[in-house]
Structures are given as C-alpha cells and as structure tokens.
Amino acid sequence: MRWQIAVSPLSSATDSLGHVIRNRLRAFGLDGVDVHTARLFYLEGDLNGAAARRVADGLLADPVVGTATVDPWDDYTSTASGSVSVFRRAGVMDPVEAGVLRGAKALGCPVERAATAFRYEFGAGVDDDVLTRAAALLSNPAIEECQLHDDRFPPRATAGETPTGRIEVPLRDADPAGLEAVSTEGGLSLTLLEMQEIQAHFRKLGREPTDIELESLAQTWSEHCKHKTLAGAVRYEGDEIPGVGGSFAVDNLLTETIKEATHRLARDFCLSVFHDNAGVIAFEGDQALCFKVETHNHPSAIEPYGGAGTGIGGVIRDILGTGLGARPVANTNVFCVGPPDMAPGAVPKGAQHPVRILKGVVSGVRDYGNQMGIPTVNGAVFFDQRYVGNPLVYCGTIGIIPKDKVEKTVVPGTAIVAIGGRTGRDGIHGATFSSVELHEDSERVDSGAVQIGNAITEKKVLDVLLQARDRGLYVGITDCGAGGFSSAVGEMAEHCGAEVHLDRAPLKYAGLSASEIWISEAQERMVFSVPQENVDAMLALCASEDVEAVVLGTFTGTGRLELHYHGEVVGDLDMAFLHDGLPRITRTATWSAPSPDGEITESTASGDDLLAILSDPNVASKEWIIRQYDHEVQAGSVVKPLVGTRGQGPSDGSVIAPMLGNRAGFAVGCGMNPRYGDLDPYHMAQAAIDEALRNVVSVGGDPDHCAILDNFSWGNTNYPDRLGGLVRASYGCRDAAIALRTPFISGKDSLNNEYKVGDETIVIPPSLLVSALARVPDVGAAVTMDLKAPGNLLYVVGETADELGGSAYAVATGIRAGDVPKLNADRARRTFLALHAAMRRGLVRSCHDLSEGGLAAAAAEMVIAGEVGARVSLRRLPKSSDDLWDTASLFSESLSRFLVEVTPEQTEEFERALDGLPAAAVGETLPAPELVMMGTNGATLIELSATVLEDAWRPALTRWLEDIDPEPHRG
C-alpha cells in the first residue's frame, strides 16, 4: 500500500524551521506572513495501516516534539488550503529515502520506496499571489515542483521501457550544417572542426558512428576534460609580457608556463605533479599530502545547494582517487557571487539573487563536508556585479597518503569494478555543459546537468576504499567525475583498452539507454582495477558495509574501448583516436592595458575611510559562513579559521596536525583578487601567489616546503581579449612560481564563464585562485593574528608603495585608478624565509598579512581579534619613496607585507632575523582596545575603539545572510 504521512511540530514545541522561513521571506519582501512547517513522507510497500502508523510514530515523528498524521495515499484528498508543498522532481536524489528504508526495516515494516517533501502552511486567508511568491522563494524549479493548497504527493512516474542498444548516427554524408546540427541537437558541444575530424575517422572505417561513440568523443574532447585552450596553441599580440614580449606564439600554454615552473624548479618534495587527480608532496616520515581544487560553477548557478554539494563531493573523490587513495583531512572553498545588497529588480532574468546563491552554496558545502567528516578550514568570498549570473564555486580537498601508495597502475586482465552510488539520468552532459556559456534559459534547458549529492553514500565509499587500499585489493583507482564512466574507464584504459558491459551497472530506475549509463554523472561512484583473484574479497568487503559494488568488465590489452549492452556491441573505439584524435587549433590572443577612468586625488584619509573598507562585504567578517562548517572534526585543528579572544578574528590561514599525536602539521591558505585582473592579469597572478604564500607563512607554514595550485575561472576564451588576459596570467604564474621557488602541483581551468541575457553578455572578471599548502614543522610554533598583550612592539615587514589600483580603498571611494601591486619576488622570498625563521625561534607573538585594505585594515583586524589596542605611526614605515602620501601608507595593497607583534625582550633578535629586509618598528600595543594611526607629520589620522571597528566589520556581511533573530524565540 501507499501512504501519505505528515509530521508537524507539537503546538507546545518550537517550529525553528518555520521561524527561519518567516524571517527569510521577510528579507525578500514578504512581510507579515505566519508559517507553520511540516515534513511530508510518502511510503510504498507491503504495509497495512498499523505498520504505517508504526513507522510514523517509531521513526518519522519524534514524540517529544512532533506528531504524525497517516493517510492512505490512494484515497487521500488534501485539506491543506493556504499551503505550499515542495516536492522533488522525478529522478532527483532524495538522500532521506535510504534512511527511511533502513529504519523501517529495523522496525519490521517493509518499505520499498519512500519520498519526502516539505509543507509550509500560511493559513487559509492568504492570497494565492502571496503563496506563489513564497513558493518561488522556497523552491527551485530546476529540481523541485510546488503545489498550492495541496500536499498530496504527485504520482510517481512509471519506469520507462528499456531502450534497445545500438543506435547509429548517420554522419559520413553530412554537410557542415548537418554536422553542426548533430553536435547541437545531441548536446555534444563539439565544434565543426572536431565533427569533421570524427567524420573523416568514420569514413576511413567505412561505417557510421554509434551514439555512444559520439558521446564518448564529446566527453573526452570537452574543454572540461581536455583543457583544449590552456593546453592549446596560442598566438599573442598585445602589450608586452615580461620575458616573452608582445608578439609571440606558444605551442602549449600550460606546458610552457605553469608546468614549466614546476619542472624547472624540480623541488624534491614534489612526489607527483599534474598527472594524477591531485598533486602530491612529501609531508612527514612515510606520509605525503595531496591537494586538489575544482570548480563547480555552472551547476551552482542553477542549483546552488546541489551544485556546491556535488562540487565538494567531486573534489573529495579526486582525493580518494589520488594514487591508490588518500584519506581526506581538510576542505577549502571560495565563492564569487554578485553583491549582497543588489536590488531584487536588478538581478538579470533567469539568474538568482546573490544572497540566495551564497546561502545555497554555503549550505551545500556545509552539509556535504560536515557529513563526510572532513573539516572545512579555509576559504574566501568575493563580491562583484559581474558574478551575478555566473557565480564561481571553488572546492578543495587535502588528503594524506602513505608515500608507497602514491603510484597506481592499470593492468590488462584486471576487473573493472565500480562501487558506490547507483547510476541514474542525473548529471547527463555535465562535462559538455560546463564548457559552454550560461544563458537566461539555462535553468530550464540544462537542469539535467544538476544534481543533489548524497554524502553518506560517499562516506561509506571512503570507509571501504581505505580498507581495500590497505589490504592491497586493487592496483588502480579513479573517481567518476565529469563524463561519468566514460571518462573514468576511458582514462584508466587509455594505454591498454577495456571491455565494458553497461547492462551490469546498478541503476536508480529502469529505462536508461546504454549511452545514458555510459555518460551519466551520477555522484559517489569510484572505479577500480582489481586483479581477478581479489574480486571476491573486494565485493565482500563492500557488501559488509552496505556499499554496492559490481564488476563492469575487464581491462584488456586491445587498445580499444569496447562497449556492450545486453550482448550487443554498442560502441568500439580506438583508444588512440579517442585520446589523441582531437584536432589542434591555434587561437589568437590580445591584450592592452585599460585606461584609467578617473584618478586618485590626494586627500586626507580618515577613520571613515577605514570603516567603509571594513564594512565592504569583501573585507567584512565571514563568520556567519565559517561557523556553519565543522572545522574541527578529526581533531587536527591547530589554527582555526576564526581566532582571538572570542573567536572573532579572521585567521590568514589554517593549520592542521593530521597525524594524531604527531606535532607535524600543514598550513593552508589562498590568494585571489579579480580586481587586480581588471588592471593586469599578469600582476594579478603574481599577487595571488604572493597572497597565498603570505597566508600560510603568517600562521607558521614553511615557505620552502610549500606547493601551490592554480584555478583559472575565465570568460569565453574564443574571444582574443579574454584569452589575452589568460596568457598574461599564465606567464605571471610561471615567473612568480620560479622566483619564489614554489612549484605548482595541480590545477584546473573553467572557461566560458559568461552569462547571456537578451543581447547583453556579462563576462566575469579574470578570476585566478591560488591555493597554498605548506608544511608546518612543529605546530607548537604556529602563530595567530590576534594582538596578544599591551606593551609589545609592532613591526611592518615589507615595503609599501603607492599601489592603490584595484584596492579596497579604491572600491570604497569609487575610483578606478592607481597602480596595481607588483611583486618583487626576490625580496618576497627572502622576507618569507626570514619571517618563518623568526617564528620558528618563537620571536613572533602575532602576525597578520597586509592584503585588502592595507596596513589600516590589518591593524584594525588585529585589534578586533585581540581586544588589545595599537598605536601605529606612518613616519618610520618602510616606503618605496620618502614622500609616499599617508593615504597610500594606510591603504595601499603592496605585496609581501606583514604586521608583526614582538615582545620588547625579543626586538633585538627579531630585527637581526629580518636584517637586510625592509622592516621597522612602527608602533606599539596598548592596554586600551583602540586603534590609533598617526600620519608622517604626527597628526592623528585614525582613532577608533575596538568596539566601533568590530561593529563596522563583523555584521556587515552577516546582516544580509542572517535569518534568525538575535534573541531566542519560543513557540
């Protein structure tokens, strides 16, 4: 029988969800509505009324706070007038179903299928107009459907017929228009040139391709998988780039810039770079660390919660599939979204409001990361108008792996074993979808590419995977990411070949075609190369922890990819063509410096400028986000993302000691500033590397045992101006990495981040994220940024120049002018090494890097965090020229600088440690918690109490995001 169950809070209990919803609706202009919530369940199985009641009372409702109604679904007529009910669309993952089935089974009630939904009751008198608006705010049509006044679960779609296998696509006689039509209609995102290459290949073979062969080629040749642009040939004509000039051609941009730096440096701590899922560096004893950062931009634009959740889920699988499998020990995330104060009417058609996107992605990362038991320890958020239709979501994971497990192999004759989640129609065409621009109809057209993750499925995979690794049950492993089985098996079998039986894949529901099984990007799946003698043990291990596992086929030595479906050959491709057949083209790139559209006029800086900077959401406290992440699970936390007397201070980076009982740790930090990219992507890239290094050095990371990752998010690089910026940034990366002796170990690019609405195209600013991972030799010597005690000296380390271009000051004052900060790499390296050495000797009480908002903002944050005062004079500040004006001294964002607190007893030794570098005592700490900054002429420029500073900085972003009242509510 089928049952409809509603669980609602007892009248005596608190409806905390209802309270939050009420406030959330108010924030979007729906004021004065009262909301009562209920959770709806649909159960199907051999259940009589008593059994359904037993499940309702024993599992679904908590008798202390809730009560359940139970009705037969078939005869159920809803009486929920004045309500909005939100149901998942058919095929969208409902993670709750598995728990309901398991719990019901324990109660002896055989539930075969379950679904869940939410009901929001507004009261019978509320207008349909209000309900419709509320429904729009409470649901996302990409994954959910709403019913007004009716809470009855919609009938479930009946399973489709199992389609026949082999489908040929006539291609050999097609004209160019016909080829393009095949690519477009099939959602293949292949260019005409690529289609022609495929046509020629099949003409030679004397047959037509099958649909699954075209899909395999489209996935493998996608920008997402092949990085055609970054690894492609480029002809550059534009403003000069240091070292290579203003007119040159490059055969492979990636090899000659980012990878070139790593190869030239040849650092001995690099154990595996670029060729695996993640880069690997030596850590401690027989242990190594690996790090990968991915983007999940387009899915997050359409469904922020699912997009970000599957983004973090995907990068965790990258780590699980690095070498023979690593154990994840930390997550990172960086978001770029539109401004939180954007008027709802100003949001372009088809896009979601930035606040909704940000809250969605935070929830997605929170739920997935927390449930995986991986601490989320580092990140950043950037706000800019141009991210409104195309937000960016970067997710990173760090793993620990024994050094003898870093290499993997694939052996012909071994079994192809797939474990984890079932395959469904979800996430079809993610790889190709991420390789085109978004547009106002993306939500409607491409919703199949969006999914909801199930963290518990992945956690179970993690649990069995590490056991299987340590028992030596497999020789090779990779994750199913973009392209699903097609990419995973296709990559593993590149040098040998594979025979795959697609009908063996466990499916979420019937009706999938062979092609759909092959390219589905259903989450939480891993693929292994398992020697035949270990297959039974592998399957038994998985079964013992309720992880589904199946032998999909065999790795062969044929050099062919052979795909079977119910006994029929549905695809047979030459591996060499699949992986190396992609035609290469030369793209053209150009770049010229923008002309400033204003100038910075010299005026006297004031405390108001500082307060304006502190309350810029880009600078303001991210505590609302950080606290929702479990940043301490695994008990490795040493420097948390929030530090200070009350945990109110913003840490530069985080430190983790991942081996319990061992004092060795690592620091993780990041650097990014898209506004510098508007001025010059070359210098932006160098600044990002410098900032990432500053952040790890500030907390105790060793700059000489540090690796970095690059993640480029760019516009459509088919346009020469966008590509020109990418070329400049790549060379900026190369030059800075070499000079700082800091290798890139992994990276990823996401291009085509543009949003088309009508005739207008919004292009994101050049957005390079650099993430840094540094060893911390002894976590007991780690440093935090909060001022520690009155009576200490404050040093500025590093030189300040007039570099206000792209600065927080420029934003606060509305000016687009000034020079972009430039890297003096030799001095930066010596500074990082000297400061780190001083920290190792215990000479540093607190340290904060100078970044957005410059010296003034850094000093303010240190005062806020430590509740200790500071007096700083600009007179002795190390400057590029003696006549540097005070505003620049306060707010310039010159690179490689730190504000450091040192006790009077240690100043001499500290100064010796920094000998030969620009460093000077510029002030001291005070008992009264206030910030006083004095100009070159001795005049007081800024005098603000810690309370005033904190009140400007701490709530400035939170107020847009908060949906609870400051005072507890009681039902």
Next chain:
Amino acid sequence: MAEPRVLVLRAAGINCELETQFAFERAGAPARIMHVNRLLERPDTLNEYGMVVVPGGFSYGDDIAAGKVLAVEISHALGDHFRAFVARGGLMLGICNGFQVLVKTGLLPGVGADGASRHATVTWNDSHRYEDRWVHLTVDAGLCVFAPRDRSTLTLPVAHGEGRFTVGADAEIESLAAARQVVFRYVASDGTPPHYPANPNGSMGHVAGICDPTGQVLGLMPHPERALFPWHHPAWTRDGSREEGDGAALFRAAVKAMR
C-alpha cells in the same frame, strides 16, 4: 585486573571514530573500532568490552532526525544486549551524534525512580542551523560513575545542528537534576546563566549532557575528543600555560572508572 577495553562503534556516517579511539588510547585504554553491522551479526562481542562508545558524526545522514535511524536499529536489534551490558556493569558514552542516538534509544535519560520511562529528545538548534563553536560547561558528576570529579568547569567545542536538549515540560528538567542525572550544563564565560551563543542551541535548562539512573550511561553534545592537546583550544596562542585540553580529563576519568 582485567585490561579495560573500549568498543568504538561506527556506522554509515559516523565520522569521529578515529579521534575517539585515539583519545581513549592516549588515556590508557585499548580501543577498537567496530562497524555496527559486525555487532549486529555477533552481539555477544559486547562481552569482551568494558565500555561502548557511540562517537560523533551523521549516522545514516541524520536525515529523518539526528541519530534516529541508528537509534531505531539499536533499540530493536541490540537494545536487550545493551541493557544486559549495562546491567553487568558496562559503561556507555555517547558524544554528539552518539548522544542523540542514546537519547533516541531511550537509554538516556532512562527509566525514572517511579519505574516509568522518561522521554527526552535532542532536536534542532533554535537557529535551525549547524554551528561549530567553543562553549563553557559546568560539571556535576552526580550519579555518573565516570564523569570527571576533579573539574567543576570545562571548555569544549560543540559542532551540531540538532543539539537542543528538550523534554515535555520544564519540571522534567528539575526532576532530572534532582535525580543528579544532569552532568553538563552550558554556562556563560563569567559563570552566569548563558544566552545564545553561550548556550549554542537553546537547550532547556542549558543541559549539555546527562547520565542514566545507573550512572553508567553518559551522553553529551560537546566533543571532548577535539580538546586533547593544548593547541586545540581556540585561544591557545594567547596563553601558553595550558598543558592539555579539557577533554582529556573526561577520557582519563572514564578509563579510571573501568579499572
């Protein structure tokens, strides 16, 4: 004297088992991690242990309500075994998700002096969202045979979305306190009654952890296993005097009680 042995239970979604095992071993008790499926296959394995711990995490995703599915599974398949285990003098500890599980099995707060089962739950935070922060606690070991008796306050981290300890009426909190079953309560840093965020979830009576009437079953929302080393404390760089984290005291007391 028998070697004290600790069984750290894991299940799909439990994710604090490694640091919980570490905390016990550091305190001197060999600890073994076991999947609940193995215990379901051989419940008499319990006889080999002096203590069973249900660690933190999100068992089965916490998707219906935190800890509920594992609690139902334990109540129906292992309930009698656990009751017999406690009757034999065995100790049980639930941390965070483990506390939620023990409350939802009814092992906590357990049967009252009148012989009737008491009903409590741990439900959504007032904020209706997950938060990670450090809190101050008062300790009253009361009936509990393994709560630390040498400490009146502890500072530990919480990290949960559903930590609001709730009973049907305020009077039931009083009666639990009168029965000396309330072991941990949230308190403001200056020792006064807490408001949010010092009481991070809105728990009735500011209750953070309770024991059962035998004193052998203890559960708490905070994570003592995340407060073992000096550097676990969020302000450790401000004050170098700390020798260890406050959580270590709890594991030491538990291991001592097993000897």
